[in-house]
Amino acid sequence: MQKTSSNFQVLELPHEVEFEFKGRYGHPSSYAYVRLRAEPATDLTFTIAVEWPEEFDAEYTGRIRNTVAEAVVDGLLALPNEYPYRGCHVQLVGFRWDTVGGSEAAVCRATAKAIELLRSQGKWKLSDGHYRLYARGDA
Numbered sequence: 001m002q003k004t005s006s007n008f009q010v011l012e013l014p015h016e017v018e019f020e021f022k023g024r025y026g027h028p029s030s031y032a033y034v035r036l037r038a039e040p041a042t043d044l045t046f047t048i049a050v051e052w053p054e055e056f057d058a059e060y061t062g063r064i065r066n067t068v069a070e071a072v073v074d075g076l077l078a079l080p081n082e083y084p085y086r087g088c089h090v091q092l093v094g095f096r097w098d099t100v101g102g103s104e105a106a107v108c109r110a111t112a113k114a115i116e117l118l119r120s121q122g123k124w125k126l127s128d129g130h131y132r133l134y135a136r137g138d139a
Contacts, residue, residue: 009124010087011040017117018094021110023101030101032110034068035094038118044086046072050095067104068092068111075115085119087127 016037023030046069052061076085097107 007083007126007128008087009083009085010127011038011085012123012125014039015118015122016093017114017121019110019114019117020096021106021113023106030106031098032102032106033094033096034092034107034110034114036072036114036118037091037093038088038122041087041089044073044076045089046091047089048092050092052095053097053099055099063104064107067107071108071111072115075112075119083126085124
C-alpha cells in the first residue's frame with residue numbers, strides 16, 4: 001500500500017516518443033527501434049499495439065514483450081529522489097528489429113531512452129495530497 005499511496009507525477013497531455021538504438025555494426029546487440037504513445041491516466045498501465053517480427057516464436061515474443069514492459073516500469077517508477085511517473089497509460093505503437101543485430105539488450109536500451117524522453121519532454125504535473133498509508137500487520 002505504501003508504494004502506491006504517495007504523491008506522483010501525472011501526464012497532462014498525450015505525448016509520443018521514439019528512440020532508435022544503433023550500436024556498433026556487427027555487434028549482437030546493435031539495433032532496436034521503439035515508438036511509445038502515452039496518455040493521461042490515474043494509474044500506470046502498459047499495452048502493446050504492434051505486430052512482432054515473423055521470426056519471433058511465442059517464447060521470444062514473450063521475452064521481448066517483458067523486456068519492453070520492464071524498461072517502461074523501471075524508467076517511470078524506479079527513480080531515486082524523484083516522485084514516480086505513474087499517472088499515464090503507455091502503449092508500444094512502433095517496433096523495428098534487425099534479424100542479425102537485434103537483441104533483448106538493444107530493445108531494453110531503446111525503450112529506456114524513449115522513456116527518458118517521455119519524462120523530459122512530456123507535460124507532467126505533481127498529483128500531491130497523497131500521503132503514505134501504512135497497513136498494520138497481524139504480528
